[in-house]
Structure formats: structure tokens, C-alpha cells
Amino acid sequence: QQFRSQKESGALAKIDISLPGTPRDIGALHPLTQMWERSIEIFRRMGFALADGPDVEDEWHCFDALNTPPEHPARNEQDTFYLPDGRLLRTHTSTVQIRTMRGAPPPIRVIAPGAAYRRDELDATHSPQFHQIEGLYVDENVSVADLKGTLEFFMRELFGADTAVEFRPHFFPFTEPSLEVYVKSKALKGGERWIEVAGSGVVHPAVFEQVNKERGDKAYDPEKWSGFAFGLGMDRLAMILFDIPDIRLFAQNDLRFLRQFA
Template sequence: MHPLEQLRDDALREIKSARDERALETARLKYLGRSGTVSAWGEQMKTLAKEEKPVVGKLLNEVRNAVTAAIDIRAQQFRSQKETGGLAKIDISLPGTPHELGALHPLTQMLERSIEIFRRMGFALADGPDVEDEWHCFDALNTPPEHPARNEQDTFYLPDGRLLRTHTSTVQIRTMQSGPPPIRVIAPGAAYRRDEVDATHSAQFHQIEGLYVDENVSVADLKGSLEFFMRELFGADTAVQFRPHYFPFTEPSLEVYVKSKALKKGEQWIEVAGSGIVHPAVFEAVNKARGDKAYDPEKWTGYAFGLGMDRLAMILFDIPDIRLFAQNDLRFLKQFA
């Protein structure tokens, strides 16, 4: 028997008897490693007579292939044992863990439903930062320094003088700064106020701000748009009422009330929005910031409105407590799945 054949038999025997992957790796290095015995024969080939080299070379290749194949087979056996061992530990008689289906949060449903209605009316989406400066949140919206909304008791101020926006009306200012009229946008997003948290108030809530600026925009346009939205949201039989109010950034200003048989409160009027015709002072503030007269109040008019998404969702879904939106209680959330 040629020494290479003896080497092959020894290697195959050792590989077959390897008890684990570590022992198999030791055998691989012993025979096929850079300093292994099979590799060493490659160096010995240089010392053989010319007529021996073809015979020994062929045998060496056969030995190397046989050892490599044996190692691969044994490694596959170890992998299969691992997989089989893992499956053996599974008790198929145990009850399975069900995979729960997710669903949209009721506030998200309300936002998406509202956005879809406004998109059909020709409104584009606009966005702005939650952290704002006083100019965008108050000054540009005709809210004087002495206005109570600017007190620290009502607004979250940051150490650097900025604040968390108290309404998404800030986005209408940024939208007008970024482009000329006409514009028709809605701005959905979060707003923040220092309210006492109770069943109807939260320190963080959600709004959709709407702004439409064009020539000859009137209260009739505002009323028509909001009446259409309310009837699409609450049902065709919804009655909509507008009552005079005061907001510093609109003149005249109107609060919006609805009642519908489809709602739990039936014939009771429910406040759902604030609105009005954009105050000329707001246009002048934007012009000053832009450095032009793009929003000349003698030429352009517009209306604005603000819808509380939390309040609308509470009304539409008959939710008694605003705090339920933030509690992640599956018993509550599953009702909207």
C-alpha cells in the first residue's frame, strides 16, 4: 500500500469518528491545513523522480478530494443533527401563539378620512415643525404680546426661547412665505398646550389647519367648504351652524357647530371647529417677512379654519375620554380594528 493510501484511510477513519464540529475542524487542519500532512506531500513532489511524479500526483489529488468530501459530509451530518435536535425540543401539543393583526389607531383613521375629503376639494398637504418661534406662532398671526395664549401658563416654552406650537396655524404662515398666491392647503399635525389633562383636554392634541387664498374669497366660500366637509364626515343629514366668535388672526371669525341624528348627542349642537376670513394684518406680516407685496390684502383674500382631530374622533366614534387615545389599551383599540 502506498503511504498516501494509508494516509487517506487514517484521515477518513478520524473524520468519521469526529464527535463534534471542533474535532472535525482539528482533523481538517491536520490533513488539509497549510501545514497538514496532505499539503506536505505537495512539497515532497518536488523531490520525486520525473517518472514518479505523474503517478504520485494523481494519487495525491484523489486523496485530497476524498478527505475534502468526507469532511463536507461529516459537517452536513452535524448541521442536520442540530436542526433535528432543535425540532425535538418543540412540544407540538402546546397551544400556539396567535399573531395579532394590526389596525390603524382611531386618530389616524380620523386624520386619513379628513385628508381624503379635503383632497377631493382640491387641498394640498403642507407641513411644518412642531418646535416653533414666537413670530410664526403668535406675532405673524396678529396675536399681541399681552394675549393670554402667550403666557407660560398656557404655552410650552423651551430654554432657547422657542416653543412647542400651540396650533398648526403656524404652517399657513410658512406656506405663504414659501410661495405666492393662490394657495389651497391643509396642515395636519400635533399641537401642544399647558392644559390640565382630563376627559376632554390633553397637553398634546391633533389638528388640521386649512388655508385658502385667492381673489374674491368670501365667507360664503368658507361656509360652503366646511358644510361639505362636515356632511361628508358625519352624514348627509348633518346640520351645520356658524356662530360669531373672536380669533386674532381672522376677521370675521366663526365657530362651527354641527348636529346629526347619526351622532349619539342627537339634536344637540356640538362645537367642532374655529374659522374665519384671514385678517389683513396676517397678510401684511407675511409680506414684511417676504420683502414684497405678494399677499396684498387689497387684492387677495382668504379663509382659514382649524379642526381638532381628537374632538372630531370623540364625536364620531362616541369616545367619552380623550385620554383613551394615548393609553394603548388593546380593549379600546380593538374596537376600531
């Protein structure tokens, strides 16, 4: 009816249909959100379920249960954000491992995406708040081979089939043996240079024992059950995949940066 009245009044004759339309900004997912979704989808295809835990933790979940001794430097106030009531901001998403095992018997296959916090100086590659995906798989006869196969599949799905993956010995108090994960691909900036992307290892028997004490049973008997765990830095993976030079860009909400991902 409005169109007919405009036509009868001659108003439509004044419209120049050759004029360009008004441009509209198209929304898009933040690059970190894109990285979350890609990563979660890959792990879901491998049978991993999602788990979650609080950002504000206690020392037992963050350190004691993960076989981290009182004198470990990670527990120092120079590295960890402690709250007045004695709690802290979790320094890694590994805390979700403990909460998951406390709440359910094995077998377990979960990933836990979330934020972590450390007293790092803010610069191009470090931030006091960063993001991780923690992985935990517990079953009978789980070995390093299972860990390597899982992470190799993930890295090649994320970065491309020609991605080379290397595992190097390292130390983490909650895994033994412990391995750092490096990737190399011609599709990535840096070409033939190895880039560190994750920490991983076989779950330490002492972690199972701590969980058993808290549960009040022997559900996670280290003589029967074994497992692996890994931690992936989402910010770092996104910086590598999208060739982003500065971690601070993720939080600045600069449309000139964000439009590149629309």
C-alpha cells in the same frame, strides 16, 4: 418533499384536522390615524394640498405674524410651553399658514395636519398634546360663503349627509370675521344637541401684511387677495365620530380599547 416524508412516516395520521386553528391578532389603524386619513381624503377631493411645519416654533410664527398682541393671554407661560432658548412648542397648526405664504405666492389651497401643545390639565376632554388640521385658502374674491361651503361639505362627508352645520360669531386675532363651527346629527351621540367642532374665519389683512414684510414684497396684497382659514381638532372629531368618552384613551395603548377599531 417534507410533506411526502411525513406522509410516508405516518406523522400526518396523528394530526386532528378538526382542532381549531391558533388565533392571530389582526392589526388595525389607530382611531386617530383613521380620522387623519378620512379627513385628508375629503380635503384632497376639494383640491387641497398637504403642507407641514415644525412643532418647535418661534414667537413670530406662532403669535406676531398671526396678529396676536403681546398682552394676549395665549402668550402667557401659563398657556404656552416655552423652551430655555426662547422658542416654544406651537400652540396651534396655524403657524404653517405663515410658513406656506412665506414660501409661495398666491393662490394657495393647503391643509396642515399635525400636533399642537398647550398647558392644559390632562382630563377626559383636554390634553397638553392634541392634534389639528389647519386649512388655508387664498385667492381672489374669497368670501365667507366659500368658507361655509367648504366646511359644510367636509362635515357632511365625515358625519353623514343629514348633518346640520351652524356657524356662530366668535373672535380670533388672525381672522375677521371669525366663526365657530357646530354640528348636529341624529347619527351622533347627543342627537339634537349642537357640538362645537372647529374654529374658522376670513384671514385678517394684518396677517397678509406681516407676511409681506417677511417676504419683502407685496405678493399678498390684501386689496387684491383674500382667504379663509380653519382649524379642526382631530381628537375631538374622533371622539364624536367613534363615541369615545375620554381623550386619554388615545395614548394609553390599551388593547381592549384599540381592538374595537380592528
